[in-house]
Amino acid sequence: MKEHHLQLENIHIGLAGKQLLALSAEIRGGEVLTVMGPSGVGKSSLLAYLAGFLAPAFEASGLVRLDGEVINQLPAERRHVGLLFQDALLFPHLSVGGNLRFALPAGEQDKEARIEQALVAIGLAGFAERDPETLSGGQRSRVALQRLLLSQPRAVLLDEPFSRLDTHLRREVREFVFAGLKAAGLPAIMVTHDAEDAEAAGGRVIQL
Amino acid sequence: MPRRMRGACSALLACLISLPASAATPEPAAWEQVLREARGQTVYFDAWAGDPQINSYIAWAAQQMQSLYGVEVTHVKLSDTAEGVSRVLAEKLAGNEREGTVDLLWVNGENFATMKGNGLLFGPWAEQLPNFALLDADRNPEMREDFTIAVEGYESPWTRSQLVFYYDSATVENPPRDMRELLQWTQSNRGQFTYPRPPVFLGSTFLKQALLELAVDSAPLYRPVEPEQFASITAPLWEFLDALHPQLLRAGRSFPGGGTELRRMMGDGEISLALSFSPAEANAGIMAGELPPTVRSYVPRGGSIGNVSFLAIPFNAQAKAGAMVLANFLLSVQAQAHAYDPQVMGSATVLSMAALSAAERALFEAIEPGPATLTPQALGNTLREPHPDWMDALERAWVERYGAR
């Protein structure tokens, strides 16, 4: 599998003339860069900027390179930057299979098989027709990760991805997420409050 | 207050749009040609549509027009004739001289005066209609004047109306026969009578009727209002109303919105004496189950105000020929006799019996008027409508006096 890498060059984000953060970093495939810091320092703005939906009120500069290509000017859907939120955010109007199908690129062959394969990989074989609401918290997180991977991202952003989970689930989900990202060779940036998250990620930690 | 009608319109806005020369207008004298031209036309007939009986009658006339003359008639149902007038006015304002949306309009009195005065009507045409002769207009001058305004062939008569009173004979023995008796009657039957709020037509007609009865001299009422005389001429009316109002339903603090509401109040037993501008209304109310079968109609001792309803063609009507054919059909013996039938409309005819043949007269005589309908004899003396100025002036004076406490 091809390894991707993400470079942030002199990223500056400010609001109303006031600088929120300045950052440069390089993240290799399978590596997780953890960004920590108190609320309001612009952690979320950083992720929004990288993903492509920073609100126009913000001022931002710097270059984001993904596999060498500058992606700053690309719309979100063409950046190949995936995102995991606090919640699994499975589309409530789609079935579990429908959620996975939504992520598959348009030209993909044999979608049904890919979906079933993805479900088998997370121990949810035969769940395609299920209402996502009927899944347990852990199952939802797994589906969300599979959905992300099916969209074939080249980098992943994690926005406090485990903060809504209770303690025992948290460890389990953390493990398979990081394992999944590593296996796919994806560079990742994680924003979190939790020192345990940072530790489990095993990568560099930037304090803002 | 600028009461006088405005003069001829300015061409300022109309000039914005240049128009091709007006096409030849139909000439009613050449009737065969009018009939030919009318065939295939669609006539939009704008008429008040508050009475299901009248609506059914117009629907019947539309069928007849289709089968007799190949003219399609569409009843444009109005809740207020002013809507039709507004439409024509807007068209004139925008310089629409030939593509008007109203072909025939049911108008009366004030609206007619206004439209004629502002050049909104086509004509003259009415006196050339073949059936105009049946009106014997020389002996029936009301066919040539609408609220004292000379018609001059700008509208064609349709139906005849007259102010009548009706009462429940089960509870009232001797209904009042004139205004002074009315006042006495209400004093001993408090809250049993009321009249619609002017400027509702029926309410205004009640005011005119009262003034005609109470005024020292009725002659000035047939001339335009002279402001300096208005107060003295109308003084007896206000004195009468001042005494009457405390005796009315709701002590005169609220007045019904029209004849229908009055009929409903009669049906509910809120009042036991009411008035109408249609001699057939009480009968229709009994048939429709809205009034008790014991209701009877009558006309005041000295007679009551009556008038003729007319049909006019706007200046920019598209189907002028078709509109004339419809107006002429509505004047036919067949259409008038049908309207006279209390099962249909119960409307008094505008035709002169003297101008009809014996066979034609028999058509009318064969119709049995209902128990609450007044025969032409019982309708008695018809009082002429005062000059339209008076209607307006009385309405405004009434509103000023009682309309806003």
Add this chain to the structure above:
Amino acid sequence: MALANAQPAKHALRLAPTLVLIVLIAPVALGLALTLLPAFGYLPVLGGERLTLTYFAQLFATPGLSHSVAVSLLAGLLTPLCALSLVLLFLAGTAGTRLERWMRRLVAPLLAIPHAAAAFGLAFLIAPSGLFMRLISPQLNGLDSPPDVLIVNDYWGLTMSAGLIIKEIPFLLLMALAALPQIEPDKRVAIARSLGYRPTRAWLMTVVPALYPLIRLPVYAVIAFASATVDVSLILGPNLPYTLSVMVLQWFNDPDLSYRFVAAAGALLQLGVTIAALLLWRLIEALGAGLGRRWVSRGERGAGEAVLRVSGQLGVGLAVLVSVGGVLALLINSFAGFWRFPDNLPGAWTMQTWSRALGEIAQPLANTLLIALVSTALAIVMVLAVLESEQRAGRRLSPSMLLLYLPLLVPQIAFLFGLIVATEFLRWAPDIKLVIFAHLIFVLPYTFLTLAEAYRRLDPRWSQLAATLGASPWRIFWRVRMPLLLAPCLTAAAVAIAVSVSQYLATQLIGAGRVPSLTTEAVALASGGSRGIIAVWALLQALIPMLGFALALFLPRLLWRNRRGMRGLH
């Protein structure tokens, strides 16, 4: 951040707000100008060629004008004040209870009854000879003729305000219920309760301050409507003198065409009265906010909980009861034969009124459906285009979009006559297409009002997530936003249909009477019809909106019957 965009569809979408605004505002502005110029004496066709203020002098000399203005203002303030307080108290007292869920279902059919139909229902219920008095006479009060008391058409228009309040309660309830999920009332109340506040009080203290800004515009629409209503005023309002709006209508309809000038001046005054009502309401808002803050800071916890809870339930309950009673009165009257007064029920029943009406209904029904469906579809597409363009631009629309609400604030009578002249100038024939366009002017603002909040408050993470999964903006629109917003879209469509169906002047005047609808037939017949006829047509008028709301309620349930997450999302 600038998104690269090349597709023409995107450009069209970006222009959507401006285009919609032009389509909507141009006719209103033109109509308004052509109507209002006569206020200053300019109407060449009637000989008015010089600008003058005499018509304002004439207007202000009208007897009873100050009382008319006062009643219009009173209705314009009393209606939102009562309706809003009752709605808020009700929601506060019933949050999460069975009563609230029950009300959610009832709100739609109540909203579906057109204003005029509801007003007739109320009149048929509470008039001295109405259903209520008939039911209790003579057994309870010994009356054998209706009491001579002034209930309907009272001097201060209180019955009219009552009719408006009853009708606006479901509207504000719907708006509040649509906005509530976005401010998470449960969490707010939970926090306040943990601080020792009882539930109703907690709701009022923590939810209302966040909710009110979301339903402010609907409240303004209520003010504008109540201060300028024509149909409700004609049925329930005072007539000695009439309210200002009715006076204006009568001047417009005066056979003496010179009164067009006064009517125009009156229309301008009506606009001023509506604006004054809105400004006074701003004052009430500020006052309410101040008192509210004081109340919250006093930190009282115990007293008054029961009073607060019960007053809302009683008030809304009474409004519902009266609405239902009105419909019942309409139903009974529609089948009634002759019905002598003290009889509790009609002495005879008849199908005649219904069968006659049903025989005439085909064409008006077809027109009404066509106009309502097309204008609603156009309005939904235009509103979605505006909202979607706002989403993609990532910033709120410019304040100029508030002009969208102009048709709700400007009294109809003030620009419809001008609009006719405008369409005449443009040589647009008065046909069904033109009527649809005229309806759009009124339907669109209500659609926007109903849909905008839900659209804007949809969790942005859904579309962000979809974008990071590689979905294009159009795919996000169709596959994510539309399904998630299906319920609010259908509700907006139902409101739009109800608004379209109830349009009288816009149908009759713009269509030159050639496009008969259920409402034009109803109004024409009501102008002279009996109680039975009025009842039948009022019920027929309520039919289509009722179906619309039923569909809006049940279609999402049917589609999402296997998607638990779609329940309670809106």
